Amino acid sequence: MYGIVNQAIQGLVTDSFGQQKWEEILKDSKVDIDSFSNKGIYPDKITYDLAISASKILNVSLDDVLFSFGKYWVLNIANLKYNSLLKTGGNHAFEFLKNLPNFHSRVMLYYPDIQPPEFQVEEVDSKTLILHYYSFRSGLSSFVKGIVIGLGDFFGNEIVCELIDLKEDQHTSSTFEIKWLD
Ligand code: HEM
Incomplete structure (x- = not known):
């Protein structure tokens, strides 16, 4: 998927839980990229691995991570960048x-x-x-x-x-x- 999706996961985590939690998620997911390019195309596996590690590190279900991510997508990413x-x-x-x-x-x-x-x-x-x-x-x-x-x-x-x-x-x-x- 386009990097904007991974950027948005990063934004959700850092806005709500801070930079340190994001670094823990990166480490757990073994995703070795600390800055995603908006229009770069990355394998879907990266997005899934980040969501799965976020669920583990933040101790919430994967469905809850995805639900929060959907709300964040509209209210922050789409609202601010593509109003x-x-x-x-x-x-x-x-x-x-x-x-x-x-x-x-x-x-x-x-x-x-x-x-x-x-x-x-x-x-x-x-x-x-x-x-x-x-x-x-x-x-x-x-x-x-x-x-x-x-x-x-x-x-x-x-x-x-x-x-x-x-x-x-x-x-x-x-x-x-x-x-x-x-
Ligand atoms: C300005 C608003 C939006 C933008 C810029 C946008 C853009 C994108 C981008 C770039 C992707 C990644 C797909 C890829 O790279 O192949 C995506 C995926 C997706 N979008 Fe949108 N989107 C927007 C609004 C919406 C809305 C309103 C919905 C409604 C439910 C939606 C549902 C989805 C879903 C479910 C996916 C995951 C891909 C899949 O299901 O296969 N998006 N979108």
Whole structure:
């Protein structure tokens, strides 16, 4: 994945737990890179190893690491670096989510070699969406859930998101039910 993803994991850890914890995570993961390039492409294994070591060193589940990472991704990385791109998706979390299937094609203007996830959205009623997530990667559904909740915070909408189906081998096909509570 592009280095911005690893930079963001580093940012989450150092902002929340300090530089020393990040160094412990680097050491535990045996990732021998202390500065990631935003647009460099790194093997996915590096990202997974960092997340697994963060879970071990910070003593939280891997799903919790990925969920926090998803929220951090929206509220810090996307909000601060790609605010106008984020706003092209709408001005309400539900509107944004309905446009999500096209979102990474706009991200490709910045990251042309991305291997993006795919999404499909079904509108059940004005307060309920079903979100299907497909990836050739595995293990990242909690990251998606963190992003969805982060989008609620970003747009100021209270939403809940529940994983209702998960099919995973080397690839992922998972489904979320998202409800808007406002
Ligand atoms: C400005 C906002 C965003 C930017 C710049 C961005 C960019 C990226 C980049 C660079 C990657 C790494 C993939 C690669 O290098 O092959 C990625 C992965 C991913 N993105 Fe986005 N993204 C954004 C918003 C979102 C949103 C709103 C979602 C919604 C859930 C999302 C879901 C994901 C997921 C799940 C992955 C992991 C890859 C996978 O599932 O296979 N992203 N994104």
